[in-house]
Amino acid sequence: xxxxxxxxxxxxxxxxxxxxxxxxxxxxxxxxxxxxxxxxxxxxxxxxxxxxxxxxxxxxxxxxxxxxxxxxxxxxxxxxxxxxxxxxxxxxxxxxxxxxxxxxxxxxxxxxxxxxxxxxxxxxxxxxxxxxxxxxxxxxxxxxxxxxxxxxxxxxxxxxxxxxxxxxxxxxxxxxxxxxxxxxxxxxxxxxxxxxxxxxxxxxxxxxxxxxxxxxxxxxxxxxxxxxxxxxxxxxxxxxxxxxxxxxxxxxxxxxxxxxxxxxxxxxxxxxxxxxxxxxxxxxxxxxxxxxxxxxxxxxxxxxxxxxxxxxxxxxxxxxxxxxxxxxxxxxxxxxxxxxxxxxxxxxxxxxxxxxxxxxxxxxxxxxxxxxxxxxxxxxxxxxxxxxxxxxxxxxxxxxxxxxxxxxxxxxxxxxxxxxxxxxxxxxxxxxxxxxxxxxxxxxxxxxxxxxxxxxxxxxxxxxxxxxxxxxxxxxxxxxxxxxxxxxxxxxxxxxxxxxxxxxxxxxxxxxxxxxxxxxxxxxxxxxxxxxxxxxxxxxxxxxxxxxxxxxxxxxxxxxxxxxxxxxxxxxxxxxxxx
Amino acid sequence: xxxxxxxxxxxxxxxxxxxxxxxxxxxxxxxxxxxxxxxxxxxxxxxxxxxxxxxxxxxxxxxxxxxxxxxxxxxxxxxxxxxxxxxxxxxxxxxxxxxxxxxxx
Numbered sequence: 316x317x318x319x320x321x322x323x324x325x326x327x328x329x330x331x332x333x334x335x336x337x338x339x340x341x342x343x344x345x346x347x348x349x350x351x352x353x354x355x356x357x358x359x360x361x362x363x364x365x366x367x368x369x370x371x372x373x374x375x376x377x378x379x380x381x382x383x384x385x386x387x388x389x390x391x392x393x394x395x396x397x398x399x400x401x402x403x404x405x406x407x408x409x410x411x412x413x414x415x416x417x418x419x420x421x422x423x424x425x426x427x428x429x430x431x432x433x434x435x436x437x438x439x440x441x442x443x444x445x446x447x448x449x450x451x452x453x454x455x456x457x458x459x460x461x462x463x464x465x466x467x468x469x470x471x472x473x474x475x476x477x478x479x480x481x482x483x484x485x486x487x488x489x490x491x492x493x494x495x496x497x498x499x500x501x502x503x504x505x506x507x508x509x510x511x512x513x514x515x516x517x518x519x520x521x522x523x524x525x526x527x528x529x530x531x532x533x534x535x536x537x538x539x540x541x542x543x544x545x546x547x548x549x550x551x552x553x554x555x556x557x558x559x560x561x562x563x564x565x566x567x568x569x570x571x572x573x574x575x576x577x578x579x580x581x582x583x584x585x586x587x588x589x590x591x592x593x594x595x596x597x598x599x600x601x602x603x604x605x606x607x608x609x610x611x612x613x614x615x616x617x618x619x620x621x622x623x624x625x626x627x628x629x630x631x632x633x634x635x636x637x638x639x640x641x642x643x644x645x646x647x648x649x650x651x652x653x654x655x656x657x658x659x660x661x662x663x664x665x666x667x668x669x670x671x672x673x674x675x676x677x678x679x680x681x682x683x684x685x686x687x688x689x690x691x692x693x694x695x696x697x698x699x700x701x702x703x704x705x706x707x708x709x710x711x712x713x714x715x716x717x718x719x720x721x722x723x724x725x726x727x728x729x730x731x732x733x734x735x736x737x738x739x740x741x742x743x744x745x746x747x748x749x750x751x752x753x754x755x756x757x758x759x760x761x762x763x764x765x766x767x768x769x770x771x772x773x774x775x776x777x778x779x780x781x782x783x784x785x786x787x788x789x790x791x792x793x794x795x796x797x798x799x800x801x802x803x804x805x806x807x808x809x810x811x812x813x814x815x816x817x818x819x820x821x822x823x824x825x826x827x828x829x830x831x832x833x834x835x836x837x838x839x840x841x842x843x844x845x846x847x848x849x850x851x852x853x854x855x856x857x858x859x860x861x862x863x864x865x866x867x868x869x870x871x872x873x874x875x876x877x878x879x880x881x882x883x884x885x886x887x888x889x890x891x892x893x894x
Numbered sequence: 895x896x897x898x899x900x901x902x903x904x905x906x907x908x909x910x911x912x913x914x915x916x917x918x919x920x921x922x923x924x925x926x927x928x929x930x931x932x933x934x935x936x937x938x939x940x941x942x943x944x945x946x947x948x949x950x951x952x953x954x955x956x957x958x959x960x961x962x963x964x965x966x967x968x969x970x971x972x973x974x975x976x977x978x979x980x981x982x983x984x985x986x987x988x989x990x991x992x993x994x995x996x997x998x999x
Contacts, residue, residue, distance in 0.1 A: 382959075387940070390958035394932050397963045401928045404970045405921050409977075523960060527950030539950040557955040559940045571937050578932075596988045598981065601974040608970055612963050619959040880914055881986040 322703035323462045330500055330707045331477055334714070337496060338481030338489040346746050349486030350417035350726050351592040356491055358599040362606020364494035365590045367501060367715035369396075369581075369607070370614055371447070372454025375501055375712035380687030383622035383629075384670045386548070386556035388565050391844075395577025395780075397608060397615050402582040402788075404604030408591040410795045412600035413879040417592065418723075419585040419787060420731040426794040427802040428872050430736055435809050439786045440585045440727045444720040445764070446779040447586075448757075451717040452765025455710060461651050461689065462706035468766045474714060475762030482718050482725075482758060483751045490718045491593060497711035502613055504708020508692045508701055509617050512624045515695055516540070522620035533631050540623055547630050551667070556623070565842075572845030579851050580780030583788035586719040589726075597882035625687040628694050633665050633680060641665070644693035653683035721761060725754035778820055781843075785812035785850025793858055795880070798873045800858060803865040808858030816850035819843060913984035920976055924969050932962045 343349040356364065374396065382389030414422055419440055424433025452471050459470025481489045506522075513525030516532075517540060530536050535543035544556035554563040559570070581587065590607075591600045632642065638656060648654040659676045660666060667678030689709065692701045729749035734741050741749070786809045793800040793808075820843045823832045832843070841849060867873070935943060936958035943954030951960070981987035 387955055387958060390936060390962075393959050394936055394962045397966050398928065398932050401925070401966050401969050405924060405973055524949075526960070527948075527956070529950070541951060541955070557944065557952050559937075559944070559954065559958075567937060571933055574932070574937065598974075598978065598988060601970075601977055605967070605970040605974050608967050612967050616960055616963050877910075880917075881910060882981055882988050883986045884988060 317699075319699040319702050320462070320464065322699045323706050326700070326703040326707045327463070327710060330496075330711065333496055334477065334481055334493045337492045338485040341488045341492045342484045343486035343488045343747075346417070346730070346743050346750065348488045349747055349750050350722075350730060351589070352486075352488040352491045354415075354593060354595055356593040356595075356603075358594055358603035359606050360495050361491070361590060361594050361599070361603040362610055363498040364491045364593075365587065365603065365607035366610035366614075367494040367498035367711065368590055368719040369587055369611060369716070370501065370712050371716035372451050372709065372713040374614065374618075375505060376454060376457075376685050376688050376709050379618040379622040379625065380684030381622075382619050383626040383687055384684060386544070386554070386564070387559045388570065389619060389622065391565075391570055391573040391577065393615055393619060395574045396581055397611060398574070398578040399581025400604060400608040400611070402578060403587065403591075404601060404608075406792050406795070407582060407588065408600045408604050409597045409882070410879045411588060411791070412591050412594060413597050413882060414875075415592070417589075417730055418726050419588050419791075420727060421735070422794070423787075423790060423805070424731070424735060426872065426875070427790070427800075427805045428869060429802040429806065432790075432802055432806050432809070433731060433735060435806060436787070437727045437731045439782060439809070439813065440731075441724055443584065443779045443782050444586060444723045444727075445761070447584075448717050448720040448724075448761045449764035451713045451720070452761050454713040455717075456765055457651075457685065458689070458706055458709045458713070461647075461653075462703070471762055471765040474710070474717075475758055475765070478714055478717055478721065478761075479755060479758040482721050483754045486750065486754070487589075487593060487722055490715075490722055493718065494715045497715040498610060500704075500711040501708040501715075502610070504704045504711070505614050505621075505688075506617060508695065508697055508705060509621050509624075511697050511701070512628070512691060512695045513620065516624055516627065522617045522624075526620035526623060530627070533627075535627070535631075540627065544623060544626060547627070551630075551634075556626075566840050568840050569837075569842050569845055572841040572848045574845075576784050576845050576847030576851070577780050579788045580782075580784040580847055583783035583786065583791070584779070585727075585783075585787070586716075586723045588787075589723060590719070621688065621691065625691055625694070629668060629682070629687070632694065634668050636665055637663055638665055639663065642694075644690055647693075648686050648690060653686050655681045717761060721754055721757045724757040725750055728753040728757075778817075781816045781820060781847030781850060782813055784847035785816040785854050789851055789854040789858060793855070795876065797862075798876045799862060799867055801862045801865040801868055804858040804860075804862030807861045808854040811857045812850045812854030815853045816847055819846045819850075909984050910986070913980060913986055916980055916984070917977070920973065920980070924973055928966070928969055931957065931965045936962045 347353050378392055411422060420433050420436035423436035424430060452474060455474035456467035456470035459465050459473065460467040481493055509522045510520045513522040514520040516530055517525040517528035518531045519525040519528050526540060529539050530543055541557050548554060548556050554561045560567050591603065594600050594603050638658060645654055656665065657679055659679055665680050668680045668682060669678040671681040671683045673681065689705060692705055729746055733749050734746050789812065790805045790809055823843045935954065940954030940958060943957065944952035946953040948956055
């Protein structure tokens with residue numbers, strides 16, 4: 316067996332054993348433990364767990380590669396997937412923590428004194444989470460197939476079994492502490508190769524500084540990295556890497572709409588919100604939002620540098636070079652189908668290296684964005700244990716996010732649907748049993764989605780954020796900051812927000828001919844990825860409009876809203892007792 | 895609302911009102927900075943900022959891919975620190991009942 320594969324078995328084996336051991340030690344015995352880890356997680360650890368929960372296979376594996384092909388436009392992901400934490404910290408987390416309870420539909424249902432509102436919230440939570448989880452299980456399969464030589468489907472099965480074990484046994488408590496360890500694994504796995512490559516290319520080991528430094532070798536030695544990238548793109552007939560809004564890039568309004576939809580969507584994603592229910596106090600909720608973004612920022616400020624380094628490396632190593640003498644790692648990735656080469660002009664050279672989504676036959680090598688991070692250590696000729704660590708990091712990122720999502724799905728079913736609507740006289744023991752069954756079924760469903768991925772998974776990720784932005788965010792914010800907002804307003808707002816966003820995305824992604832899916836036909840030039848911003852405004856407008864014509868909420872609801880605005884518990888002892 | 899409340903309750907209510915107004919002011923300032931840096935410097939004014947160079951980066955590009963994230967982190971830090979102070983100043987902080995009893999006695 317080659318040393319890389321051996322190292323990968325060892326490191327992945329050790330990390331998996333650690334996750335299972337943590338799950339056994341921290342298993343939950345009550346519904347409080349299962350849903351919110353007993354409100355008992357210290358702020359800094361919740362910050363780490365939130366980091367792992369949030370950074371998915373997409374953040375770890377795909378994002379840097381995407382940015383390397385997008386240049387400036389990559390900022391929509393960088394700002395979109397971090398800026399939401401400011402909204403979360405300032406507008407949602409402290410108040411939802413004070414409200415207590417277990418889930419997002421709990422808040423929507425109680426604040427809007429309506430089981431209809433609760434059910435709309437349950438539907439959104441499940442839909443958003445399933446959309447998201449399918450991609451995670453697929454990511455697990457891809458890592459397994461490339462690094463351990465097992466089929467993608469077996470990889471998905473192994474991942475499913477591991478998650479099944481610790482999610483059904485440990486619930487939120489087990490998930491939290493495995494996520495803490497997964498954060499540590501994934502951040503080292505991301506940063507170590509980044510430091511090494513930054514040092515190789517620029518002589519400065521800090522990627523955030525190397526990003527702006529001068530290249531020390533190759534045809535562009537002596538130029539700054541970004542100027543070299545601008546030049547490389549110009550030579551290839553592409554818009555400059557750092558240029559914004561030029562031909563071939565997104566328009567200003569679209570960049571704004573996408574970034575904003577991702578920010579608001581991040582703040583409205585239930586699996587992120589519920590992490591803030593797990594801390595002991597309101598104060599801890601604020602601080603853990605800070606820790607979370609600090610830990611997330613460590614990866615998110617490194618990723619654009621990694622993308623830029625990878626692009627320079629990729630083009631310099633491959634573009635215009637003879638295909639016969641291509642490096643070993645290219646052959647390995649060709650085996651997985653993630654790199655495809657077709658010598659269309661028959662000169663034996665690699666002419667043009669582009670993203671696999673491009674169709675121009677004159678660009679001879681098509682590269683899947685996912686390999687930019689996974690192949691990075693090999694491109695930079697780092698030792699085998701680093702390659703193995705990256706594989707373990709990709710798995711940690713995918714598994715931790717999958718577990719958080721599965722918990723949302725299971726609690727939406729066992730708590731919001733069964734306990735709060737169908738069978739309110741359930742005992743805690745019964746509910747815990749239902750929670751485990753629901754988590755188990757959700758894991759299996761997610762595994763099946765990973766093995767038989769519906770062709771549209773990539774298409775619907777925009778959906779998850781668009782829906783979270785246009786459903787949860789407005790009604791939760793209004794529920795906290797306006798006592799007057801009524802159930803009629805909230806239900807109408809959520810339905811019209813989701814309805815508008817869904818209709819727009821489905822129309823452009825699935826109904827019209829894809830040649831019309833472009834800025835000339837979009838509303839105000841906003842792509843389906845960014846339409847959640849408009850959906851959010853629709854939700855706000857409808858909620859406020861309908862609220863103005865409906866009777867104000869009952870007194871006790873208004874008192875609850877008053878109560879959640881102040882951190883101290885004992886001001887309303889009769890309310891606190893109920894929580 | 896202005897029924898026959900005793901003075902202690904109305905004092906608490908007044909303190910709560912002031913706490914909430916202060917909180918809203920803090921939010922307004924921090925969210926304005928949040929929007930101005932991310933959407934303003936990173937998107938709306940990126941082209942003109944890109945003519946300025948900063949540590950090897952066109953400045954607008956740097957804000958869009960690096961600076962905005964640093965600012966987000968600092969904003970949440972400032973928020974957490976300010977709210978810790980406001981909580982104490984308006985006596986709504988958690989887990990401090992014992993201190994209060996001593997002070998009142």
